[in-house]
Amino acid sequence: MFEVSVEETFAAAHNLRDYHGKCENLHGHNYRVLVTVEGKTLDGTGLLVDFVELKRAISEVVARLDHRYLNELPPFDVLNPSAENIARYFFEQISGSLGTERKVAVREVKIWETQSASATYRL
Numbered sequence: 001m002f003e004v005s006v007e008e009t010f011a012a013a014h015n016l017r018d019y020h021g022k023c024e025n026l027h028g029h030n031y032r033v034l035v036t037v038e039g040k041t042l043d044g045t046g047l048l049v050d051f052v053e054l055k056r057a058i059s060e061v062v063a064r065l066d067h068r069y070l071n072e073l074p075p076f077d078v079l080n081p082s083a084e085n086i087a088r089y090f091f092e093q094i095s096g097s098l099g100t101e102r103k104v105a106v107r108e109v110k111i112w113e114t115q116s117a118s119a120t121y122r123l
Contacts, residue, residue, distance in 0.1 A: 001038055001039070001040055002038065002039055002040070002042065002048040003036050003037065003038045003048075003107060004036070004037050004038075004048045004049050004051070004054060004104075005034055005035065005036040005037075006034075006035055006051060006054045006055050006058055007032060007033065007034045007035075008032075008033050008035075008055070008058045008059065008062055009030060009031065009032050009033070010030075010031050010033070010062045010065055010066040010067075011028060011029070011030050011031070011066060011067055012028060012029065012031060012065050012066065012067065012068055012069070012070050013026060013027065013028040013029075013068070013069045013070065014026075014027070014028075014029075014069065014070040014071055014076070014081040015027065015071060015081075016080055016081070016082060017071075017080050018080070019080075026069075029113045029114070031086070031111055031112065031113060032111070032112040033058065033062070033087075033090055033109065033110070033111050033112075034109070034110045035054065035057075035058055035090065035094055035106065035108075035109050036106070036107045036108050036109075036110075037049055037054060037098070037104045037105060037106050037107060038104065038105060038107040039103050039104040039105065040103065041103055048104055049098070049104050053098075054094075054098075057093075057094045057097040057098060058090070058094060060093075060097060061089075061090055061093045061094060065086075070086075075089065076089075082119070083111045083112075083113050083117070083118065083119035084119040084121065086111050086119075087109045087110065087111040087119050087120060087121035088109075088121040090109045090111070090121075091106050091108070091109045091121045091122075094106050094109070107122060108120055108121065108122035109121050109122075
């Protein structure tokens with residue numbers, strides 16, 4: 001099994017609903033997201049997936065969230081914008097944008113809110 005990972009960053013504000021603590025107040029993070037895809041076979045060039053293609057898929061999701069108030073954006077206008085839910089959102093969005101014709105799948109997405117606090121989503 002081969003794995004390829006790409007990391008990206010973005011800044012966004014949020015607050016957690018139904019949370020009793022500091023994070024119920026509006027605040028922001030400089031998020032870091034690491035997306036890892038996996039597959040069993042390489043293409044004719046010897047690549048699992050082109051880094052450029054994976055970066056493009058991540059950048060499209062980042063562009064929707066960067067420098068925004070997450071609580072106002074679907075699905076976070078209903079779903080709490082926790083690190084866990086943001087990781088799942090990236091997973092689902094990137095899985096859809098890579099297409100089903102490729103023999104790669106998103107393995108996991110890890111989101112850091114700070115240098116020492118992260119959440120991971122994988123199937």
